[in-house]
Amino acid sequence: MxxxxxxxxxxxxxxxxxxxxxxxxxxxxxxxxxxxLAEDIAALxxxxxxxxxxxxxxxxxxxxxxxxxxxxxKLEESQAAAAVGQIALAxxxxxxxxxxxxxxxxxxxxxxxxxxxxxxLNARSTIAKLLEWRVVPVINENDTVATNEIxxxxxxxxxARVATMTxxxxxxxxxxxxxxxxxxxxxxxxARLIPVVEAVTADIEAMAGAAESELSRGGMRTKIEAxxxxxxxxxHMLIASGKIAHPLRAIADGGRCTGx
Ligand code: GLU
Numbered sequence: 001m002x003x004x005x006x007x008x009x010x011x012x013x014x015x016x017x018x019x020x021x022x023x024x025x026x027x028x029x030x031x032x033x034x035x036x037l038a039e040d041i042a043a044l045x046x047x048x049x050x051x052x053x054x055x056x057x058x059x060x061x062x063x064x065x066x067x068x069x070x071x072x073x074k075l076e077e078s079q080a081a082a083a084v085g086q087i088a089l090a091x092x093x094x095x096x097x098x099x100x101x102x103x104x105x106x107x108x109x110x111x112x113x114x115x116x117x118x119x120x121l122n123a124r125s126t127i128a129k130l131l132e133w134r135v136v137p138v139i140n141e142n143d144t145v146a147t148n149e150i151x152x153x154x155x156x157x158x159x160a161r162v163a164t165m166t167x168x169x170x171x172x173x174x175x176x177x178x179x180x181x182x183x184x185x186x187x188x189x190x191a192r193l194i195p196v197v198e199a200v201t202a203d204i205e206a207m208a209g210a211a212e213s214e215l216s217r218g219g220m221r222t223k224i225e226a227x228x229x230x231x232x233x234x235x236h237m238l239i240a241s242g243k244i245a246h247p248l249r250a251i252a253d254g255g256r257c258t259g260x
């Protein structure tokens with residue numbers, strides 16, 4: 001199997017991880033990087049593609065702005081940090097997309113919004129209307145009200161559900177790693193990147209360690225879970241590095257990634 005080129009997809013969900021977006025020491029969004037990503041999104045948009053963004057970062061941005069200690073946060077602390085972070089995140093997405101005359105529309109969803117039929121249909125029709133209006137939806141979990149028992153917690157799986165809910169034909173997970181490897185690449189010099197995964201088998205699942213960075217909740221495991229959700233609904237998925245400028249352009253130019 002080889003994956004169609006980026007330009008062959010019509011509706012694309014792009015998931016952006018916290019560690020790409022947030023400079024935690026400064027408590028700021030990496031604006032230059034985000035502006036370059038917005039340029040890539042605008043290029044797809046101009047070409048007639050429908051782009052949806054699933055952006056992480058509310059908790060990471062809130063906690064660094066508030067200078068909260070590095071220990072794990074209690075539930076009410078991360079909910080409150082998300083309230084501060086999300087408002088800043090939304091502002092900055094609106095700003096970088098406006099540079100290209102694109103309106104951003106914020107959507108905050110909970111697990112129930114994607115899993116309960118009435119709420120699912122409601123969220124889906126709101127997103128459909130935004131896309132019809134050529135708005136770029138910027139979606140995150142509603143972290144201020146999500147509780148530990150009833151939350152996604154990671155935006156990889158949330159993005160996969162958004163992709164299937166909206167019948168997107170491609171989900172791109174941008175993170176700090178450029179694909180799925182045969183072994184954790186940091187620990188194993190023989191680790192090889194797998195360019196195409198035909199099916200999420202038990203072997204593939206075993207290759208996905210659970211590595212997490214300080215900021216992001218998802219590791220490879222949540223990406224594989226996302227892949228199962230997406231591919232079983234007929235949505236292609238790409239795992240690609242967002243650690244470079246213009247990460248979507250890099251994919252279009254044939255850069256390294258894993259396609260599922
Ligand atoms: N919804 C979380 C946030 O915006 C991100 C979860 C994740 O890192 O995947 O902080």
